[in-house]
Amino acid sequence: MKLLENKGYVKHTQKDYSVSFKLQIVAEIESGQLSRSEACHKYGIEAKLTIREWLRKYGNYDWENQSRITVSKAPEQKII
Template sequence: MKTSTNKGYVKRTQKDYSLSFKLQLVEEIEQGHLTKTQAKLKYGIQGDSTITKWLKKYGNFDWENRLSYSMSETPEQKILELEAKIKLLEKQKARAEHLAERADKKVIIFDMLVELAEKEYNIDIRKNCTPGLSTSTKNNTKKH
């Protein structure tokens, strides 16, 4: 790594950036502590699109559907904003559905593995509890 004494920052290569550094930088920008340009100068990041890529990859903002906002919104701008929100919500819904489907598949696979292990090793892995109150709870409710 080379140090540039006249500009006060460390010149880096792409391999020098850790995940924690990238996440910290993205958080600083998203919280409004720094702009992309300020972050680039502060941390000596050379590429113009490097920070933008990190923001897209690690940030919380939906960069695909971003809009430029002005002080006074016309009805057309409001419609565009609402359409962008709809796209974002549809994207989030699709992601949630995908994750739910994956979770369902994992549960099925887990159940199959437990069942196979129970048969193969002739042991009970799952608790054989019947739904309802336990005996200690039943006794407590009768006393009252």
Template sequence: MENLEEIRYIKRTQKDYSMSLKLEIVNEIETGKVTISESTKKYGIQSRKTVVEWLRKFGNFDWDNQTPLNMSKSPEQKIMELEAQVKLLEKQKAFLEQQAFVADKKAIIFDMMIDIAEQEYKIDIRKNLPPEQSTNLKKKNNKQ
């Protein structure tokens, strides 16, 4: 009998609880499979408050307004959320367009720098040799 009691209840610390365990417990409570008290006994959690905190953090219940988060919203609320989302996307688009503009300018400047270096030092910087030519050059360099 003593072994069963030791196996059933193991004193744990906060560090022992993985995120998957927390989410599993929250899901079981929200679906009605177990109560908070049953889950504390089942998983060896010392305090009911710990489970309640997980429900507040990871659950589908809005504790401030005392309503489920998946409750339907009014058309006005949906419109306001969509307008906020549109504004955010417009800001992101403007930022990305600015980054693309700067990247294009940098590419132009780098091309100009290469052109100037080619003229100044009379070398082909952009020269791309076909594979067979590059191996021939290596052979010549090895012979010398």
């Protein structure tokens, strides 16, 4: 963060988060362990919009039909 010429403005830079970190947060929210607000506070993420985008990209919610989708596995995909 940089302080610009005595104006008191602090420039925030975008952080790069790993895919595993994003998936962990999405899983915690979808399992009901955290809300988006709680996740922002716990992990220091500045915008709830960031987490909403991760939920859209990595989550199990069907944003087109506004419902959760259940994907069943074919017999050859199941681990025995």
